[in-house]
Amino acid sequence: RKFVYDFTEGNKDLKDLLGGKGANLAEMTNLGLPVPPGFTITTEACKVYLETGAEPPALRDEVSAHLSALEATMGKKLGQADDPLLVSVRSGAKFSMPGMMDTVLNIGLSDASVAGLTQQSGDERFAWDSYRRLIQMFGKTVLGVDGDLFEEAIEEAKQAKGVTVDIDLDAGDLRRIVERFKGIVREETGRSFPQDPREQMDLAVCAVFDSWNTDRAKLYRRQERIPGDLGTAVNVCSMVFGNLGPDSGTGVAFTRDPASGQQGVYGDYLQNAQGEDVVAGIRNTVPLADLEQLDKKSYDQLMEIMETLETHYKDLCDIEFTIERGQLWMLQTRVGKRTAGAAFRIATQLVDQGLIDEAEALQRVNGAQLAQLMFPRFDETAASEQLGRGIAASPGAAVGKAVFDSYTAVKWSRSGEKVILIRRETNPDDLNGMIAAEGILTSRGGKTSHAAVVARGMGKTCVCGAEELEVDTKKRCLTAKSPDGKGRVVVEEGDVISIDGSNGKVYLGEVPVVPSPVVEYFEGRMHAGAEDADDLVKAVHRIMAYADRVRRLRVRANADNAEDAARARRFGAQGIGLCRTEHMFLGERRELVERLILADTDEERDASLNALLPLQKADFVELFEAMDGLPVTVRLLDPPLHEFLPDITELSVRVALAEARKDSNENDLRLLQAVHKLHEQNPMLGLRGVRLGLVIPGLFAMQVRAIAEAAAERRTANGDPRAEIMIPLVGTVQELEFVREEAERVIAEVEAAAGADLKLTIGTMIELPRAALTAGQIAEAAEFFSFGTNDLTQTVWGFSRDDVEASFFTAYLEKGIFGVSPFETIDRDGVGSLVRNAVEAGRATRPDIKLGVCGEHGGDPESVHFFHEVGLDYVSCSPFRIPVARLEAGRAAA
Numbered sequence: 001r002k003f004v005y006d007f008t009e010g011n012k013d014l015k016d017l018l019g020g021k022g023a024n025l026a027e028m029t030n031l032g033l034p035v036p037p038g039f040t041i042t043t044e045a046c047k048v049y050l051e052t053g054a055e056p057p058a059l060r061d062e063v064s065a066h067l068s069a070l071e072a073t074m075g076k077k078l079g080q081a082d083d084p085l086l087v088s089v090r091s092g093a094k095f096s097m098p099g100m101m102d103t104v105l106n107i108g109l110s111d112a113s114v115a116g117l118t119q120q121s122g123d124e125r126f127a128w129d130s131y132r133r134l135i136q137m138f139g140k141t142v143l144g145v146d147g148d149l150f151e152e153a154i155e156e157a158k159q160a161k162g163v164t165v166d167i168d169l170d171a172g173d174l175r176r177i178v179e180r181f182k183g184i185v186r187e188e189t190g191r192s193f194p195q196d197p198r199e200q201m202d203l204a205v206c207a208v209f210d211s212w213n214t215d216r217a218k219l220y221r222r223q224e225r226i227p228g229d230l231g232t233a234v235n236v237c238s239m240v241f242g243n244l245g246p247d248s249g250t251g252v253a254f255t256r257d258p259a260s261g262q263q264g265v266y267g268d269y270l271q272n273a274q275g276e277d278v279v280a281g282i283r284n285t286v287p288l289a290d291l292e293q294l295d296k297k298s299y300d301q302l303m304e305i306m307e308t309l310e311t312h313y314k315d316l317c318d319i320e321f322t323i324e325r326g327q328l329w330m331l332q333t334r335v336g337k338r339t340a341g342a343a344f345r346i347a348t349q350l351v352d353q354g355l356i357d358e359a360e361a362l363q364r365v366n367g368a369q370l371a372q373l374m375f376p377r378f379d380e381t382a383a384s385e386q387l388g389r390g391i392a393a394s395p396g397a398a399v400g401k402a403v404f405d406s407y408t409a410v411k412w413s414r415s416g417e418k419v420i421l422i423r424r425e426t427n428p429d430d431l432n433g434m435i436a437a438e439g440i441l442t443s444r445g446g447k448t449s450h451a452a453v454v455a456r457g458m459g460k461t462c463v464c465g466a467e468e469l470e471v472d473t474k475k476r477c478l479t480a481k482s483p484d485g486k487g488r489v490v491v492e493e494g495d496v497i498s499i500d501g502s503n504g505k506v507y508l509g510e511v512p513v514v515p516s517p518v519v520e521y522f523e524g525r526m527h528a529g530a531e532d533a534d535d536l537v538k539a540v541h542r543i544m545a546y547a548d549r550v551r552r553l554r555v556r557a558n559a560d561n562a563e564d565a566a567r568a569r570r571f572g573a574q575g576i577g578l579c580r581t582e583h584m585f586l587g588e589r590r591e592l593v594e595r596l597i598l599a600d601t602d603e604e605r606d607a608s609l610n611a612l613l614p615l616q617k618a619d620f621v622e623l624f625e626a627m628d629g630l631p632v633t634v635r636l637l638d639p640p641l642h643e644f645l646p647d648i649t650e651l652s653v654r655v656a657l658a659e660a661r662k663d664s665n666e667n668d669l670r671l672l673q674a675v676h677k678l679h680e681q682n683p684m685l686g687l688r689g690v691r692l693g694l695v696i697p698g699l700f701a702m703q704v705r706a707i708a709e710a711a712a713e714r715r716t717a718n719g720d721p722r723a724e725i726m727i728p729l730v731g732t733v734q735e736l737e738f739v740r741e742e743a744e745r746v747i748a749e750v751e752a753a754a755g756a757d758l759k760l761t762i763g764t765m766i767e768l769p770r771a772a773l774t775a776g777q778i779a780e781a782a783e784f785f786s787f788g789t790n791d792l793t794q795t796v797w798g799f800s801r802d803d804v805e806a807s808f809f810t811a812y813l814e815k816g817i818f819g820v821s822p823f824e825t826i827d828r829d830g831v832g833s834l835v836r837n838a839v840e841a842g843r844a845t846r847p848d849i850k851l852g853v854c855g856e857h858g859g860d861p862e863s864v865h866f867f868h869e870v871g872l873d874y875v876s877c878s879p880f881r882i883p884v885a886r887l888e889a890g891r892a893a894a
């Protein structure tokens, strides 16, 4: 194995091996751009080091060979006393982990070579300052010395001299600081600062390897879902200096505006400085455009390079550069991060420029970005006072009165108030409050904290880890710094605040909310073709058109009323994949269901079924009308019946109190009996789904009749109803056969009466492991399968879908047992493999079987790709996620 690559040997596609930085330095080198020469030690070497605790034996010789070549190129040796070659040693993993890992600059300086650097640079102060920086960085990151000790020593020197800024320390001061620093290293580590340049370099390389596994790096990876076993590459690069005088400097640049996508000159420049000075914010940077006045030659060259990079990478690039005495050097480039809106704009701009085609444009955006663009947002033009900023944990714009406990959140929201629940951190006891609140704000915890995980699961706006805000739940208040930084602002219970879950900002008072232009577009209230249409809307329109053109998966909606169906259709739904009929039995109709459950005699039961029939039929007529010409999958009743009855505890108390008062009511007593009879320890595994149809006579027949009669009525009205009847929770083909037989009888009756072939199909959900395992048999009796991945996930994992997210999932996510809840993204290995096998078995039995999915996963970007891969015909999801599913289905096919 080869562990070291010269910059001339790599290329941008070797990110796995060379890390992002190394691969792109190599790419730039090979493009002929001015990159300081150097080499990259591979992630493979890092992996060996992390596994065995030692560098791979071959590494030392390979590094020696590459160092010699570098020295030959540069015409000087590492740390050479009269003219030292100096190098930087920088980490660079496959995925960028900003600030998480180590870097050491100025390797090669020593007591001997500092004189050589003075000579060569003609600047004694610069040489000593560089040496000072090396000992400080090396001491801290390689030798583990507390960085504050160095900072304090500098402070002392400044105080002793009576100055306040580093610049006022002269060469003599810095030389004394170097002596002091060497003393600190000796005192703290029991050894001297290494004078051998090669030893410096080798130790720095190992320190970079080690930094892969620091706590903060591990935490960052968990949050960003970066695998823990990739390792980092190490880049050894000859040093160039931006701090050699006014004709030197350092800067960052973007080839386009990462916020809007606009082409132009974007970036910052700092004269006479090194990269860390920019980060440290010691002096103010100037806009990149000002470089034209300062150094026209370098500016022009940089513009040319930016153009080269854009054309080469065919994407927005961000760049770090340094100018050393009028000579421009490229230190880094990569395809730059951008906002969701810019991603759509840039993708279409690049198509217009002929740099990428439509298929590639689809890969430049994703469903998560589209979802972000669909949230309502705060009106940016409104004046608002920002209190602070936390982590953008779950997007959305929420406004409400501050409350500091769950109880108040629930109480106030019941009385119609909008509230924001503010906690230091949340725990499962806060669940009710979180449900009641418009949004959640915490001062502790990251993207996988309880608040963040639960809020995302509920689709609720959440800002977490806003550490600059002090939350006092006892005093029920939150304290922030005032905008001028001098005073304090106190938010008390009942004060209105606004939180933005897309950028983590927290505001005092009510910030006006405006609807997303992208939703206005999907709703048909804004036309992409209109003269004044938003750029963003035009870009989204084009990308959606590309996606629709190439996707193979159809996209349906989970909808159970005409209003949702109509919206779904506007959003591009090609039918309904799941109409949950239980939603039609709520409200006033609950009483009819209650009577059905309490019925003692056939007459009583028939009476309540007959009362429900016209109501059900009317529902379906509306739904078929809204989806005219498109398939509508109606699922027969699924949930356990106790859901339609009063809560067992409440009812027991009511009956007991009534008995004590001696005025018990006959109906309540009957009800209580029924509640006890239907009470189940584990209702999700109890009397529900097809089991209801088999034990409650007439229930499914009534529903089938309502569907068939509604279809007949729509036909008479010249409509084109395309109903599909779906049986839930089937575990064996026998269950399905019973229901099917009854349904076919009812349909035949209705068809005879209507004199029409209603073309109704009958199929089943595959949502139990046994159904998936025997899908070949089940397909004998099913014209379609719809995978119910919610219940399938629940039963395959043995996770109660209603409880786990609020109980132990946070711990699982924090431990990295899974990166994302299996209820959110399909578990490919477990649940997914059952789906895959059932697809094959179903098609083997019935080649033209129609296959879809209607669990929550149908609208999840990653899962949509999986469903495309296994060859489903459609995914079905909630109306708001339809555009996301269309886009991802297009991306999967492109």
Ligand code: PEP
Pocket: 578, 580, 638, 767, 787, 788, 789, 790, 791, 792, 854, 855, 856
């Ligand atoms: C499912 O189980 O995936 C499903 C869609 O049905 P429900 O969520 O209604 O149980």
Ligand code: MG
Pocket: 728, 767, 788, 790, 791
């Ligand atoms: Mg289900």
